[in-house]
Structures are given as C-alpha cells and as structure tokens.
Amino acid sequence: MIRVGVLGARGRMGSEVVRAVEAAKDMEVVAAIDADDPLSALVDARAEVVVDFTHPDVVMGNLEFCIANGIHCVVGTSGFDNAKLALVEQMLAGKPEVGVLVAPNFGIGAVLLMRFSEIAARYYESAEIIELHHPRKADAPSGTAAHTARLIAAAREGMDPMPDATTQEEQGARGAQVDGVRVHSLRISGMIAHQEVVFGGESETLTIRQDSLHRTSFMPGVVLGVREIVSRPGLAVGLDKYLDL
Ligand SMILES: NC(=O)C1=CN([C@@H]2O[C@H](COP(=O)(O)OP(=O)(O)OC[C@H]3O[C@@H](n4cnc5c(N)ncnc54)[C@H](OP(=O)(O)O)[C@@H]3O)[C@@H](O)[C@H]2O)C=CC1
Numbered sequence: 001m002i003r004v005g006v007l008g009a010r011g012r013m014g015s016e017v018v019r020a021v022e023a024a025k026d027m028e029v030v031a032a033i034d035a036d037d038p039l040s041a042l043v044d045a046r047a048e049v050v051v052d053f054t055h056p057d058v059v060m061g062n063l064e065f066c067i068a069n070g071i072h073c074v075v076g077t078s079g080f081d082n083a084k085l086a087l088v089e090q091m092l093a094g095k096p097e098v099g100v101l102v103a104p105n106f107g108i109g110a111v112l113l114m115r116f117s118e119i120a121a122r123y124y125e126s127a128e129i130i131e132l133h134h135p136r137k138a139d140a141p142s143g144t145a146a147h148t149a150r151l152i153a154a155a156r157e158g159m160d161p162m163p164d165a166t167t168q169e170e171q172g173a174r175g176a177q178v179d180g181v182r183v184h185s186l187r188i189s190g191m192i193a194h195q196e197v198v199f200g201g202e203s204e205t206l207t208i209r210q211d212s213l214h215r216t217s218f219m220p221g222v223v224l225g226v227r228e229i230v231s232r233p234g235l236a237v238g239l240d241k242y243l244d245l
C-alpha cells in the first residue's frame, strides 16, 4: 500500500483526492492536511507520497518541506512558471531519490488537448486560448492555459509573429500574453474547468476544446501520478510524461 498524504484535503480538489485514494486498492490516506495543520503530521504518519491541491502562494513551502523529508510529491496546484520550476529543481538537487510531478491538469482530455495543440501549432499562423472556469478560482490565466501557451510558443519557434492589426485597445480586450500567445480568461458560475484553443490559417480554423464537467474527471490522473511517482525520481512537468502519447 502506498502511504499518501493529502494537502488541501478539505478543498474542492483535495476532498475528491481523499475519496479517490481511499477507493484505490493499492494506496491509503495516512494524513489529510489543510490550512493551519502542521506539515510535521506527514512525517509522523510516514507518508511516502503527498498530493498537493492547495494554493499557488503556499505550494512552494509545502514542496520544500516534503522534498527535505524524502516524500514524493504529486502536485496539481497551479501557478508554476519556469522560475518556480527551477526552484523545485534546486530543492531536488540534494535529494535525487525524490520524485516531483507538477501537472497543470490531470484530466486525460486536457492532457490530450495540450498535446494536440502542440502538434497543430506549426500549421497555423494564428493561435489563441480561451479558458473558462468557476468564479472561485484564485489565479488567471489558469495553469493549463499558461502551459498550453508555452507549448504553442515553443512549437512556433522560427515562425512569423501572429497577424494582429490592433493599435487601439481597451486594457485587457486582447487578453493576457503568455510567451506571446493570447489567453482569455472567463470566470462563469456553473462552470468547472474548460478550455478552447483556436487556430487559424488560410481560409480555415481549427478549434480544440476540452470540458471537465466534474472534479472526478481529474482523479484517474491523480491516482496514476501517485502510483508512478514512487519509481520516478526527479522533476516531471505534465502528466503526459507518464503516458505513451
Ligand atoms: N492540476 C489539476 O488537474 C487541477 C488543479 N487545480 C488547482 O488546484 C488548486 C486548488 O484548487 P481547489 O481545490 O479548487 O481550491 P480550494 O480553495 O477549494 O482548496 C484548497 C484548499 O487548500 C487549503 N490550504 C490553503 N493553504 C494550505 C496549506 N498551507 N496547507 C494545506 N492546505 C492549505 C485551503 O484552505 P483555506 O480555504 O482555509 O485557505 C483549501 O481547503 C488550485 O491551484 C487549482 O488551480 C484544480 C483542479 C485541477
């Protein structure tokens, strides 16, 4: 049995993770921790793997503690940019046996959307992202949208800039730019997590869309991450690293 600690255990995602881990035959929750609970409970409970769905402001401190204590980390919390990932690499330098998976999105459809977007990016002169989430989300753009934008930007290397004649703009009307890719963030009651990537070229568009209709959609990916991380030391970014895409 893999001994799992859940950080953010009373949150929207964390509470689903507790249920999913308990339902899996080969793992158990040994510590369910939320804000104000001491991280030392993870060590007391001999947790082997931590699943973190907390907040972008606290996740780095959690990682520092877990890595220092030899606990593998499956991280769903958003807000990771290259600078934060470099810090995680630094934390791991002294603990090469520890694994950390940072997954912008654990939904299989979202993982496929990101891969398909990376493939499509080279074939279209225009690409923009629309992400749609519930209004209680703390960060914008979403981690998934930012990661997708970076993948598209990397795939477009060497291509001409996207056409855009805008010279006069209400602030924000054209969205945020992540590595030069426009991202538009909607916060809509009733929604969970949704993303569209719209590509355009000569007399043609391609729209790729994924919808998470319930937070259970993320759980097969989280459980896979817990199962895999115990034998995958080092930092992996994206669940696709554990899939044969
Ligand atoms: N990668 C993926 O597939 C997905 C990622 N996410 C990301 O996961 C994160 C959490 O989302 P969501 O569950 O909706 O958010 P919630 O606010 O519902 O849950 C976060 C929980 O973490 C708690 N928390 C805050 N600080 C700490 C701490 N230091 N230690 C332990 N627990 C703490 C919060 O407590 P309190 O409310 O008291 O502050 C809250 O209970 C977000 O960054 C979101 O973007 C979400 C869905 C899927």
Ligand SMILES: O=C(O)C1=N[C@H](C(=O)O)C[C@H](O)C1
Residues within 6 Å of the ligand: 078, 104, 105, 133, 134, 137, 138, 141, 142, 143, 144, 145, 192, 193, 194
């Ligand atoms: O906050 C959320 O809900 C989600 N956050 C992640 C993100 O920022 O991409 C993953 C998913 O979109 C749900």
